[in-house]
Structure formats: structure tokens, C-alpha cells
Amino acid sequence: MSFAPLRRGAPFLVATLLAAxxxxxxxxxxxxxxxxxxxxxxxxxxxxxxxxxxxxxxSYSDCAQDLRLRIPLVLSGFDTSVSLQVWAGGKGTDCAQLTNRSGAARQCWRVTAADVARQQTAEALLRVRDILAQRQATSDQYVNATAEICGQVDETTFTVHFLWVRGGGDVAGSKTLDVVSDTIGPPALSGVSVSPGDTRLGVSWSSVGEAGATNTSQVTVYYARAGTSSGTTTTTVVCDDAGASSTTDDAGDGESDATASSSDAGCRTVTTTTPAGACAAPGFTKGKPPDDTVQRTTVGAFGSSATISGLENGVTYAVAVAATDPYLNVGEVSDLTCQTPVELDDFFERYRRAGGQAGGGYCALEGAGMPGGCGAFVVGVAGVMVGLLRRRRRRTSR
Amino acid sequence: MKNKALATVLVLLVLPAAPASAQELNAYARGQAPVESPQNFAFEARFSPYRPQIDDEPALKGRTPYRDTFGSMPRALVQLELDWQALRIPHVGTVGPGIGVGYTEMTDRSFTTGGTRGEEDTTLSIYPMYAAAVVRADAVYKDLRIPLVPYAKAGVGYALWKAANPGGTSTALRPDGSSTEGKGHTWGTHLAVGVGLALDALDTYSSRNLDQTTGINHTYLFGEYYLASLNGLGQDSALRVGSSSWAMGLMFEF
Structure with missing residues (x-):
């Protein structure tokens, strides 16, 4: 056996071990x-x-509530020469590369204001807004995202990078965590119609696939007693790049959520005027989800209709529908439709009014007049079946 | 000329009943029937137009709430029947009990108080059932080799029914102000006569194969006239959901 190769490589091995x-x-x-x-x-x-x-x-709701992710960490092998920084980037972006964290070609953004404490077990508290904040990242400092980012991310996976960073910026160790985000609900449903029933309203819409809203898990029907619109002018700032919008209700309560300006690049102002007397109801504002005070009922995405029951005949109700995606993001709300439940007579009411006597239930004695009602029928059928089986068994055993 | 045509029809009816294979020909020649699996039951799948006789209720005094609501066009009734051929009478056929269950439904628009049609549906669902004695004179086929089996059924009829609207089961106010539900049951009688055309006569060899592999002895296409007098037999008040109509379907003996 020759040890020559080992001997030749020994100096290199020692050097490498010392450099590690x-x-x-x-x-x-x-x-x-x-x-x-x-x-x-x-x-x-x-x-x-x-x-x-x-x-x-x-989801949009998580972002709007400014929730934080509390992530438990187990750290080891650290010393004072490294700090644990948390960055985020699009899936596939390697934030361990210094060029992706600094400079003009930067693709990652910092999601904590301070480094994570160096201890064996630690917690990282990350704002979900910061993780989604790619559009708001302007420097290599903590991004501190605002609520504007909510509603701008459509089914995107971000990667959170936990990096042990040395003084020079190079990374000594890392771990990643993928975070899926979707903050945009499905588009408005089409073909919405409302038909009057007896203390009910029947609401139908084009089935979800036909309406183009395929990523839908349920449909919510909103309804409220209609008021009379005195005419409103709604100003919406629409930004082409992200579909972000903000709405100002000039004739409403004066509240404004304006967060973008028509002077921003890619944004424009859209003014919508609702004529006086049009269908309107408290709690509904065009371009915004209905208030929490608005009544609602939810049905699965496979149906294309719903019935609102328990309404008052002769009272006009305003109705709108919106699809909800699997992340429970409520999509764009349809235009309001006003309809009034009316008293209706179905077949049974007309039959009884014409003098018919039947009804009262399957087994109701007062309705049947038959001794034992359907109980006797069930017992009779069971008796016949048992008799037949016994006879057949007897014949088989012979 | 007339006799010639009659003879042709008879030949056409009898010819398909002829045995298809040499073995079966030999079996018949020896006076032996081809080997069949045991036959104890019959199963029918049937369809018929159905128009309940609700407006015949005497209490309605000639008023026609059913026709006014659902019109006079019959609806489709889908029905299944299972017979136990408990007894075989030689050179006559089989006798035994059978039960049948069916379903039909009619839907139209409700009425506004002004008498015009509203935008809400009103529905009447009926589940007609019966338990009957069934006689099938299959000796006509088995002995005379004419592939026709006349039959008759007689027994008790029963139906469950339910009137509904989009809010659920219909309700109506009684004169005392209380409400009554739009559902109930109706007793009556069930009578039927019909004839089955033995399809195995068209291809005896396949029929025997079917018997060997599945146990189905015979397959029939049948037509029948029935009288389901569901008029509330022994009941003080009942919705007359019976009908008299023709039916047709497929029947399997096994």
C-alpha cells in the first residue's frame, strides 16, 4: 500500500482545516x-x-390586520462575529448573495428592524406586510411596509431568509422559509339577478367557472334594506401596475382611504356618479367590501344561486354578491340590485284555498285518517319481507 | 290475402323463438329444455306519463288547483318493481308478490295575489308505491314458443307526496289560523295488465350465455296499462295522486 498521495495532499488538508x-x-x-x-x-x-x-x-385580511408571524428558532454555533438577520425575497432569489441585498441590483429586502437575539432558542417576530413588501423596498434598510401593500399581491410565494451575516456582509449559515401570499380576491361575478319570492329573494349568478372566477371557494350574498340614493360621486384612483385602488366617497361620510394619487406613475383617477334614486343601501360603498353590519349568507362555489329568507314582503332590499377565494379573500362586489319580496301562492296554498283537505305530514293522524298512519305501512312491509325471507330459507334448507 | 298476412305475422313472431344452436335443437328434439339457472325473481325498470287526479277530490267541488298550477301535460314517472315468483303453475306461469316504487315531480311558477305568475317555483313531488300479486302467463312462451308473456297485477297502492317552494315544504293556513304542512300520504288500489315481448327470442344463444354468466333467465320489453287509484282508501282526506296510464320498460327474470 502506498501512502504517497496522502503525503502529497497533507499540507493542503492541514491548510484547509485551519482556514475553516x-x-x-x-x-x-x-x-x-x-x-x-x-x-x-x-x-x-x-x-x-x-x-x-x-x-x-x-391573505388580505392577515395583511390588513397587520398580523405578525412568531417563528420559533433554534440557533447554534454562533459567536459575536456574526449577527442573525432576516431578509425576504421572491422565491428562487438567493438572499445569501450580497449583491441581492445591497446595491442597485438588490432583490431582497430586510424584514426586521433589528437582528435576532443570539441565544440558543429565540423567536423572530415578522410582520406579514414586510414579507410582502417587494414593491415598497427602496433601500437595504428595514422595509417597514405600509397597509398599501395589502391587496397588491396575487398568489405569490416569498422566501424568508434567516442569515448569519459576518461583518463584511458574507453569510456564514442560513435557513429559508417559504411564505405563500394571496391578497387579491376573485373578480366580480357576472350575470347577477334577483327575483322576488314570498318573504324571500332568489339570487342567481353565472356559475363560477363561467364568470371567470375559477379560484373561488364560496360566494357571499350581501343584503340590506334599500335606501334611496341621493346621488353620489365616487372617485377611485386606479393603479395599472398592481390593480391597487383607493376610493373617496364625496357624498358619503367623508372618510377617505386615499393612499395613491393620480400623480403617481401608472395611476389614474376614475370618477363614478350614481344617479339619484338608484339602488343604494347603508353599508354598501362602491369599490369597497360591504360593512360588517350588512347581513350576508354564504354558499359553496359549485352552486349558482342562493335564497335569502325571512324578509318582509313589500320592503325593498338591496342585494350584491362577491366570490371568495380559498384564502378567504373577498373579491370584487357586484353592483347593487334592488328587489322587493311579494306575497305569492304556491300549489298547496291554492289547493287548500280551493277546498282541498289533504296535508299535515306523512304520519300525521289528523291528516291521514288512516288507522296507524304510515307506521302501519312500515310495519306491514317489514312483516311481509320477514315472512318471505323465512319461507325462502325454509325451502333452501329442505 | 288476409290469411296470408296473418300467417306472415305469426311466422315472424315464432321464428325468432326458434332455438339457435345445434345443441339446443337436439335438446328440443329429445324433448329436453335447455339447461337454465333457477328463476325466482323479476325486476322491472319502467317509465310512464303521469297526471295525478288531484282535481277529482270531491271537496274541491269542480275547482282545479292542480291543472291551474301545473297545466294538463302529464309528467314522467320513473318506477322500479321487484317480484318474487314464489309459485310456478305448470303450463300457466308464475304467481307471486311484487313491490314497486316510483318518483315523479312537477314544477311551475307560483301565483301573485293578482293571479299572475310570480318568479318563484312551486313543486309537487309524488312517490307512488304498490304491493301487488303478479301473475305472468309465461307458458305462452315456454310451451307454445310464442315470445309473448301476458301478465296481470292487483294489489294495494300507496303514495307519499310533498308540495314545496324555495323556502322548503309548503304550508297553508287552516280556517282556525293554524298552519298545515303540504305533505302527506295516500292509500289506494293498484291494477295493471300488460304483455311482455321476450327479447331472448331474438337471440337464444346470447340469452343462454347471459343466463350462464349473470343468472338472468329472460329479458322482456313490456307495455302495460295500469290503474293506480290512489284516492285515499280508508282515509278521511287524501291528495288524489293516483293516475291511470300506460307504461313501458324492461323486465329481467332471474
Whole structure:
């Protein structure tokens, strides 16, 4: 056996071993994403969506509530020469590369204001807005995203990078976590019609696939007693790049959510005037989801109709529908339709009014007049069946 | 000329009943019937037009709420029947009990108080059922080799019915102000006569194969006239959901 090759490589091996870091810095996210809790700005833990609704993804509601992800970390091998920074980037972007974190070609953004404390078990508290904040990242400093980002991200996966960064900016160890986000609901449903019933309104729409809203898990029907519109002018700033919009209700309560300006690049102002006397109701504002005070009923996405029951005949109701996607983002609300339930006579009412005597239930003695009612029928049929089976068995055994 | 035509029809009817294979010819020649699996039951799938006789209720005094609401066009009734051929009478046929269950539904628009049609549906669903003695004179086919089996049924009829609107089961106010639900049941009698055309006569060899592989002895296409007098037999008040009509379908003996 010859040891010559080993002897030749020994100096290189020793040099390499000496150059290696004394400690290998690691970050672990035990059990993620299941172990990641969600807390509101006050620090109170909030529940996740059901399993069918992507509980670990970020929805519009999560963003609007400014929720935080509380991520448990297990750290090891660290020393004072490294700091644990948290960055985010689009899926596939390697934020460990310094060029992706600084300079003009920067593609990652920093999602915490301070480094994570260096201790064996730690927690990173990340605002979901910051994770989605690609559009608002203008420097390599903490992004501190605003509410504007909510409603601008359509089914995108971001990657959160936990990086052990040395003084020079190079990365000594890292761990990543993918965060799926969808903050834009389905488009408005088409073909919405409302028909009057007896203390009811029948609402129908083009089935979800036909309406183009294929990514829909349910449809919500909103309704309220109609008021009379005195005429409103609604100004909406529409931004082409992200579909972001803000609305000002000139004739409403004066509240304005204006967050974009028509002077911004790619934005324009759209003014909509609702004529006096048009269908309107308190709680409905064009371009905005109905208020929480507006009554609603929800049906699955496979249907294309719903019935609103328990209404008052002769009273006009305003109705609108909106699709909801699997992340529970409520989509664009349809235009209001006003309709009035009316008293109607169905077949049975006309039959009884004509003098007919039948009715009262399948087994109701007062309605049947038959001794034993349908109970006797059931017992009779069962008796015949048992008799037949016994006879057949007897014949078989012979 | 007339006799010639009659003879042609008879030949056409009898010819398909002829055995198809040499073995079966030999079996018949020896006076033996081809081997068949045991036959104890019959199953029917049937369709018929159905128009309930609701407006015949004497209490309506000639008023016609059914026709006014749903019109006079019959609706389709889909029905299944299972017979137990408990007894075989030689050179006559089978006798035994049978039960049938069916479903039909009619839907139209409700009326406004002004008498015009509203925009809401009103529906009447009927589940007609019967338990009857069934006699099938299959000796006509088995002995005379004419592929026709006349039959008759007689028994008790029963139906469940329900009137509904988009809000659920209909309700109506009684004179005392209380409400009554638009659903109930109706007793009556069930009578039927019909004739089945043995389809196995068209291809005896395939028919025997079907018997060997599935146990289905015979397959029939049948037509029948029935009288479902669901008029509330023994009941003080009942919705007359019976009908008299023709039916046709397929029947399997196994």
C-alpha cells in the first residue's frame, strides 16, 4: 500500500482545516410552518384559517390586520462575529448573495428592524406586510411596509431568509422559509339577478367557472334594506401596475382611504356618479367590501344561486354578491340590485284555498285518517319481507 | 290475402323463438329444455306519463288547483318493481308478490295575489308505491314458443307526496289560523295488465350465455296499462295522486 498521495495532499488538508471556521453557525425552524403562531399588533395570538383555506398563507385580511408571524428558532454555533438577520425575497432569489441585498441590483429586502437575539432558542417576530413588501423596498434598510401593500399581491410565494451575516456582509449559515401570499380576491361575478319570492329573494349568478372566477371557494350574498340614493360621486384612483385602488366617497361620510394619487406613475383617477334614486343601501360603498353590519349568507362555489329568507314582503332590499377565494379573500362586489319580496301562492296554498283537505305530514293522524298512519305501512312491509325471507330459507334448507 | 298476412305475422313472431344452436335443437328434439339457472325473481325498470287526479277530490267541488298550477301535460314517472315468483303453475306461469316504487315531480311558477305568475317555483313531488300479486302467463312462451308473456297485477297502492317552494315544504293556513304542512300520504288500489315481448327470442344463444354468466333467465320489453287509484282508501282526506296510464320498460327474470 502506498501512502504517497496522502503525503502529497497533507499540507493542503492541514491548510484547509485551519482556514475553516471554528464553529458552523446554524439556524433551525423546528416544526415550521405548523409551529408558527400569528399575533396581532398588541401581541395577542389569533387563530389560523381552517386547513382547507391555507392556514399558513398570508391573505388580505392577515395583511390588513397587520398580523405578525412568531417563528420559533433554534440557533447554534454562533459567536459575536456574526449577527442573525432576516431578509425576504421572491422565491428562487438567493438572499445569501450580497449583491441581492445591497446595491442597485438588490432583490431582497430586510424584514426586521433589528437582528435576532443570539441565544440558543429565540423567536423572530415578522410582520406579514414586510414579507410582502417587494414593491415598497427602496433601500437595504428595514422595509417597514405600509397597509398599501395589502391587496397588491396575487398568489405569490416569498422566501424568508434567516442569515448569519459576518461583518463584511458574507453569510456564514442560513435557513429559508417559504411564505405563500394571496391578497387579491376573485373578480366580480357576472350575470347577477334577483327575483322576488314570498318573504324571500332568489339570487342567481353565472356559475363560477363561467364568470371567470375559477379560484373561488364560496360566494357571499350581501343584503340590506334599500335606501334611496341621493346621488353620489365616487372617485377611485386606479393603479395599472398592481390593480391597487383607493376610493373617496364625496357624498358619503367623508372618510377617505386615499393612499395613491393620480400623480403617481401608472395611476389614474376614475370618477363614478350614481344617479339619484338608484339602488343604494347603508353599508354598501362602491369599490369597497360591504360593512360588517350588512347581513350576508354564504354558499359553496359549485352552486349558482342562493335564497335569502325571512324578509318582509313589500320592503325593498338591496342585494350584491362577491366570490371568495380559498384564502378567504373577498373579491370584487357586484353592483347593487334592488328587489322587493311579494306575497305569492304556491300549489298547496291554492289547493287548500280551493277546498282541498289533504296535508299535515306523512304520519300525521289528523291528516291521514288512516288507522296507524304510515307506521302501519312500515310495519306491514317489514312483516311481509320477514315472512318471505323465512319461507325462502325454509325451502333452501329442505 | 288476409290469411296470408296473418300467417306472415305469426311466422315472424315464432321464428325468432326458434332455438339457435345445434345443441339446443337436439335438446328440443329429445324433448329436453335447455339447461337454465333457477328463476325466482323479476325486476322491472319502467317509465310512464303521469297526471295525478288531484282535481277529482270531491271537496274541491269542480275547482282545479292542480291543472291551474301545473297545466294538463302529464309528467314522467320513473318506477322500479321487484317480484318474487314464489309459485310456478305448470303450463300457466308464475304467481307471486311484487313491490314497486316510483318518483315523479312537477314544477311551475307560483301565483301573485293578482293571479299572475310570480318568479318563484312551486313543486309537487309524488312517490307512488304498490304491493301487488303478479301473475305472468309465461307458458305462452315456454310451451307454445310464442315470445309473448301476458301478465296481470292487483294489489294495494300507496303514495307519499310533498308540495314545496324555495323556502322548503309548503304550508297553508287552516280556517282556525293554524298552519298545515303540504305533505302527506295516500292509500289506494293498484291494477295493471300488460304483455311482455321476450327479447331472448331474438337471440337464444346470447340469452343462454347471459343466463350462464349473470343468472338472468329472460329479458322482456313490456307495455302495460295500469290503474293506480290512489284516492285515499280508508282515509278521511287524501291528495288524489293516483293516475291511470300506460307504461313501458324492461323486465329481467332471474
Amino acid at each position: 471556521p471554528v464553529h458552523a453557525q446554524t439556524v433551525d425552524l423546528p416544526g415550521a410552518p405548523g409551529t408558527i403562531a400569528r399575533v396581532d399588533p398588541s401581541g395577542k395570538e389569533v387563530g389560523k384559517r381552517p386547513q382547507a383555506n391555507f392556514p399558513d398563507a398570508v
